[in-house]
Amino acid sequence: MTTSKADSLEQLRKVAQQRYLEGKVLDAIQIQLQVVNQQKDAEEFARDDYHRLAVYLFSFEDFPAAVEVLKKARERVPAD
Secondary structure (H helix, E strand, O other): OOOOHHHHHHHHHHHHHHHHHHHHHHHHHHHHHHHHHHHHOOOOOOHHHHHHHHHHHHOOOHHHHHHHHHHHHHOOOOOO
Protein backbone atom coordinates (compact mmCIF):
# COMPACT_ATOMS: atom_id res chain seq x y z
CA MET A 1 0.00 0.00 0.00
CA THR A 2 1.38 3.38 -0.94
CA THR A 3 2.09 5.96 1.72
CA SER A 4 -0.51 8.37 0.38
CA LYS A 5 -3.18 5.64 0.37
CA ALA A 6 -2.21 4.63 3.91
CA ASP A 7 -2.42 8.26 5.00
CA SER A 8 -5.81 8.61 3.32
CA LEU A 9 -7.12 5.50 5.08
CA GLU A 10 -5.79 6.73 8.41
CA GLN A 11 -7.55 10.06 7.91
CA LEU A 12 -10.81 8.24 7.12
CA ARG A 13 -10.40 6.13 10.27
CA LYS A 14 -9.99 9.27 12.36
CA VAL A 15 -13.03 10.92 10.81
CA ALA A 16 -15.13 7.79 11.37
CA GLN A 17 -14.05 7.61 15.01
CA GLN A 18 -14.82 11.31 15.52
CA ARG A 19 -18.30 10.89 14.02
CA TYR A 20 -18.88 7.89 16.27
CA LEU A 21 -17.84 9.85 19.35
CA GLU A 22 -20.16 12.68 18.29
CA GLY A 23 -23.03 10.20 18.20
CA LYS A 24 -23.24 10.23 14.41
CA VAL A 25 -23.06 6.46 14.21
CA LEU A 26 -24.53 6.07 10.72
CA ASP A 27 -21.92 8.50 9.36
CA ALA A 28 -19.21 6.55 11.17
CA ILE A 29 -20.45 3.29 9.65
CA GLN A 30 -20.46 4.71 6.13
CA ILE A 31 -16.95 6.12 6.48
CA GLN A 32 -15.55 2.98 8.11
CA LEU A 33 -17.13 0.92 5.35
CA GLN A 34 -15.10 2.97 2.85
CA VAL A 35 -11.95 2.04 4.77
CA VAL A 36 -12.81 -1.67 4.73
CA ASN A 37 -13.81 -1.64 1.05
CA GLN A 38 -10.60 0.10 0.00
CA GLN A 39 -8.64 -2.73 1.61
CA LYS A 40 -10.87 -5.58 0.46
CA ASP A 41 -8.49 -6.81 -2.21
CA ALA A 42 -5.27 -5.73 -0.54
CA GLU A 43 -2.81 -8.32 0.62
CA GLU A 44 -2.39 -6.43 3.84
CA PHE A 45 -5.39 -7.15 6.03
CA ALA A 46 -6.42 -4.72 8.73
CA ARG A 47 -8.44 -6.77 11.19
CA ASP A 48 -8.89 -3.71 13.40
CA ASP A 49 -10.84 -1.98 10.63
CA TYR A 50 -13.35 -4.83 10.49
CA HIS A 51 -13.58 -4.88 14.26
CA ARG A 52 -14.20 -1.13 14.39
CA LEU A 53 -16.93 -1.46 11.74
CA ALA A 54 -18.57 -4.25 13.75
CA VAL A 55 -18.52 -2.08 16.89
CA TYR A 56 -20.17 0.79 15.02
CA LEU A 57 -22.82 -1.56 13.60
CA PHE A 58 -23.43 -3.01 17.06
CA SER A 59 -23.91 0.50 18.45
CA PHE A 60 -26.40 1.15 15.65
CA GLU A 61 -28.16 -2.05 16.81
CA ASP A 62 -27.64 -3.73 13.47
CA PHE A 63 -26.59 -6.97 15.13
CA PRO A 64 -26.88 -9.25 12.07
CA ALA A 65 -24.59 -6.95 10.06
CA ALA A 66 -22.10 -6.75 12.95
CA VAL A 67 -21.95 -10.54 13.11
CA GLU A 68 -21.44 -10.77 9.33
CA VAL A 69 -18.56 -8.30 9.45
CA LEU A 70 -16.90 -10.32 12.19
CA LYS A 71 -17.38 -13.52 10.16
CA LYS A 72 -15.75 -11.90 7.14
CA ALA A 73 -12.85 -10.78 9.29
CA ARG A 74 -12.47 -14.32 10.58
CA GLU A 75 -12.41 -15.71 7.03
CA ARG A 76 -9.53 -13.40 6.15
CA VAL A 77 -7.35 -14.46 9.08
CA PRO A 78 -4.47 -16.52 7.74
CA ALA A 79 -4.30 -20.12 8.93
CA ASP A 80 -1.47 -20.79 11.37
